[in-house]
Amino acid sequence: MKNIYLPHLAEIVDIKQETPDIKTFKLKFKDQAVEDSFDHKPGQFVEFSIFGEGEAPFCISNSPTRKSGIECSVKRMGKITQALHELDTGDTVGIRGPYGNGFPIEDLKNKNLLFVAGGIGLAPLRSLINYCLDNRNNFKSVTIVNGARTSKDLVYKDEYQAWEKARDTKLYLTVDCQEENWTCMVGVVPKILEQLKPTCQDSVAIVCGPPIMIKYTMPVLLKIGFCPEAIITTLEMKMKCGLGKCGRCNIGNLYVCKDGPVFSYAQLKTLRYEL
Ligand code: FES
Known part of the structure; x- marks a missing residue:
């Protein structure tokens, strides 16, 4: 009988330093048949085994529409993430999955989408954002509000230009305090949402970030007019x-x-x- 806990071996083919403590790992399965058959939905996750250290779940941050391996962004914050950060390209890890329900893509079709992210919380949303941009006709406007403590803590900076250029798509970047040469917004994400007052008509808000951000963002979304059914989080x-x-x-x-x-x-x- 197949052992459901047995991971597939995967090679780290690329590592990108996103911020001082976040790296994005790109993986390819060693078994080509596994690589070819792997499919995921935005919002799903995989279990990562770091041999000799243990196993931990990480969301898949790339869109299934941009398939060239699995990408996971990992913040260094404990034993397993520390061990993962010490790995190099060419090293082998174990992967099982994908798991979880993922975002309800059918329910998002023909809606205005408001993405609200803080820090590494942009990781699962990046998968969905790029999925929506690659299937642009299925969705109405796309608004992305992305915040971090400082500009150094913003992830996926290379993709902002493409997001800003995409049709009917707006990107708002914010940091907690003013910094030298910072020309975007300043203030925590819930405050920025209060200022922007994005439309709640025919809209769904997709929120992911640190617990404190989520806690203060929910009442703002409700005040703007989003109903609890139209707010999604992971x-x-x-x-x-x-x-x-x-x-x-x-x-x-x-x-x-x-x-x-x-x-x-x-x-x-x-x-x-x-x-
Ligand atoms: S992680 Fe084991 S039941 Fe959910």
Whole structure:
């Protein structure tokens, strides 16, 4: 019988230093048949094995429409992420997945999309943003509000120009405090949203970032007029197996790894989950 916990071997083919503590790893499966058959939806994640260190889940940050391996952006913040940051191109890791429900793409069609990201929270949204831009006719306007503590902490800087140039797409960048030579916005993401007041008509907001940002962003979106069903977020919880087996990630009767990680704010309220 097939062992569902057994990862496939993958080679790190590229590493990009996004910020002082975030790197994007590009991986290719060693088995060409696995590489060819791997498919994912924006918002799904994979379990990464770093041999001798352990396993951890990371969202897939590239769009399935831009397939040249799997990309995951990882912030150095613990034992496994530290070990991953020390790896080099050519090194081997284990990958299993993809797991999770991913973003509800059908529900987003013909809607105005508001992406709200903070720091590394842009990683799962980048997958969806590029998916939407590559299927531009299926969606209405795209507005991206992306914030970080400082300009050095902004991820995917190479892609901003393409996003700004895309049809009916606006990108707002913000940092917490004014910096020398910074010409974009200044202020935390919820404050910027209050200023911008993006349309809530026929709109869905997709939010991902640090808990404090999410906590203060939700009331602003509700005040602007978004209903809880039209606000989507993706949760980062203490996932372990990724398969709905270990019971570490449950909220109410749902598992974040299997039923999520993407949930609407309305669902989370019903589950009495505190953001
Ligand atoms: S991570 Fe094991 S049940 Fe979700």
